[in-house]
Amino acid sequence: MAGLLPRSLLRAGTSIAPKQASLLRSSIQAQNISRRIYSQSSLNLYSRGFATSSSWKQQYRTHTYDSGDGNPPVKIQIQEPPSFFKRALHFTGRVLGGIFIVTFGSVIALVIYEPDMIVATEAVRMAMHPEEGISDERTLEIEAYIQNHPMVQKFRDDQSLIETRPHLDIPTLLRPNVLTAGVLTGPDRIAVPPLVFADADGKKLFAILHVGEQLCGHPGVVHGGLLATLMDETLARCCFPALPNKIAMTANLDVNYRAPCKANQFVIIKAETTKVEGRKAWVSGRLESLPAPGAEGDGKLLVEASVLMIEPRNIGPLMREVPQNKKLASTTPSAAIGSA
Template identity: 40%
Template structure:
């Protein structure tokens, strides 16, 4: 059925070695597969560049982060200040301050009991013109540890129990009873003169607070005369009297004396002082705020 020429061509094709087909076809397949794999690897290795956010989105993100960190910073900074301000505005009353101290040991309890049962204490408590308090216990706890007389100088061996104070309602007179320990000395066994000066400064100031604007005053002048050594581990009495008041100024005099521990014993004056206190103008602004 085939022509001679066609038959010859067919015979020629059949005469070709089979190996030609077996080798040439796999080589071409492997070449194509390698090219596809290289293209896929190149596509996977090339970095993808996401669409860059718009300026509005970047600005919004930055503003949100700034507000977040600013808010956290304000909370950290203003939190303690808010607590302190709240403690000041809601500070305990004079009567409440008397019950805020619990003696930590038997020694402190003994000193507390001695002051409470002393004739001078009983006499002052029976006088309706005097208001009793423990001023150092009215200091907010967060501030008390940073306060010199209410924190640093309080404790065993120093001022073991917070002083008891009596302030006349008219601001005329002030009395305070304190026990001084053995760790407040300058010379061995003698209370440091600087501590007595601090006692006088605070005591005379508290004497005139009721007659000063906004019940506060700053020390403008303080003069002290030391009369006798103040021995450690004893009870001391501070007495102060407001001499004159002119507007925001108050002049006060006072002294520190020993507290008699036996009937008929006379107190010994250890130091005398006179001072001038001025109520600052800024006090009115601070109080109104």
């Protein structure tokens, strides 16, 4: 109890024996030392979060407290917190390490699960090189058949027509989210991107493609909704060059089915722009079976369609911000037409 007596009792030293007064002073000094030690320990606990988790060498400092009256000094070893520079350097290293791990892990995941998302568009072009970007044998056969068909050779000899693969101009990262360029592509669906021949003025267009067995509405018959989508997209692309800003949206689509379109066959879509008035364009087209090599005349008529395309108001400033080499990709119907 003597160590807890207040300092005011020391003022009454004349009424307390000298030996007892010495004991009281020693007790109070020891109490003050314990308070200082406690405050230093609190600082040590506060900084331990930096020191214990750090790989830096721990630093210690020895503190000596002399209680006086001939008693031996008290030595206490207290761990010092790292300097501000070391803490900042350690924090920066952890941040950079985390960024590196996340980035490297994301790249590895893309390589394993989505390799096509990190491949440049030019690396998967198949317009003139069937062996590039195609893996399975059936798809190679489809591409070779299209490339070597007499009608394709005829279109290539026509100097007024430009040969393109519009679906391959869509950015690789966006292609999986585009219906006809991503979702519906692949073996037994739209195996290869449609091969398109069109003039520069937006007056006529021809598209050749293959429709697979997984596009059916009835067994062996291609779904009518898919045929309407193909007609909408192809007819829209035909008139784009004739419009002021080379882009439009479907205002009206009229489709007439003339005969069942059997699955696993080659088809050709023929489109012609019939009228253009300012921001409006009217286009008509036919979907036919592709004639066999050596056959005379046109193929069997399967679908007829007509469409009214309207360019959105005030689209000009937005399109002028698109670089010239990106306009073709940005004006594909799958990205620009509301109903397609």
